[in-house]
């Protein structure tokens with residue numbers, strides 16, 4: 001069986017980086033502040049946000065990315081940046097397997113929680129809290145609360161005369177799940193050259209339940225943003241960050 005993101009990694013930046021970076025920049029402008037300890041990117045993917053954070057501060061960065069396919073894009077990006085490399089530690093496992101302690105006062109986890117089942121989510125949130133210093137802040141995208149049948153197109157990008165494009169369909173699975181199917185297409189002169197697909201399963205969690213899970217992990221919700229973002233603060237004394 002293929003590893004998760006084995007197909008998607010090839011197309012992720014080409015088709016999704018522009019939209020994703022617009023979200024990263026908007027959220028970071030509002031919530032990044034002035035960290036003083038370090039920055040933690042949970043589910044760093046191809047490193048889009050990690051690199052933005054490296055431009056915003058001179059602190060150590062922890063990029064947590066278990067998928068070898070996504071990580072290889074991140075590492076290729078780092079390969080050409082000797083100025084940033086000494087500060088970025090790449091962790092090749094899920095956050096819940098790392099045992100990071102108090103390495104950051106700014107955490108980030110976008111587009112990742114929805115893929116974790118209840119047990120993995122509980123461990124991941126506990127590990128995120130442990131990785132933050134008391135008073136540290138994290139921007140976390142909630143898992144989806146609902147699912148319905150739908151389809152949306154991905155952008156079309158021209159590359160050497162070929163058009164790279166695709167779409168995502170979503171469908172409910174039972175009462176608490178969702179399945180996303182990503183189809184990527186390469187089209188030349190109107191003819192399909194190749195098509196690749198990858199399917200991901202997600203887990204639905206109501207806002208109230210996710211807030212309760214955050215609190216149980218020692219993360220207090222303090223703010224909200226879109227898309228489905230909750231801003232949390234790690235409980236405990238020793239706040240290093242201004243409000």
Ligand SMILES: C[S@@+](CC[C@H](N)C(=O)[O-])C[C@H]1O[C@@H](n2cnc3c(N)ncnc32)[C@H](O)[C@@H]1O
Pocket residue numbers: 004005020042043044045046048064065066067070093094095096109110111112115116124
């Ligand atoms: C949809 S991608 C999003 C990547 C990036 N955050 C972005 O928004 O562009 C989700 C990423 O989370 C990673 N991931 C999945 N489970 C994880 C876990 N337990 N800890 C850290 N990362 C995880 C996946 O390998 C994948 O690269």
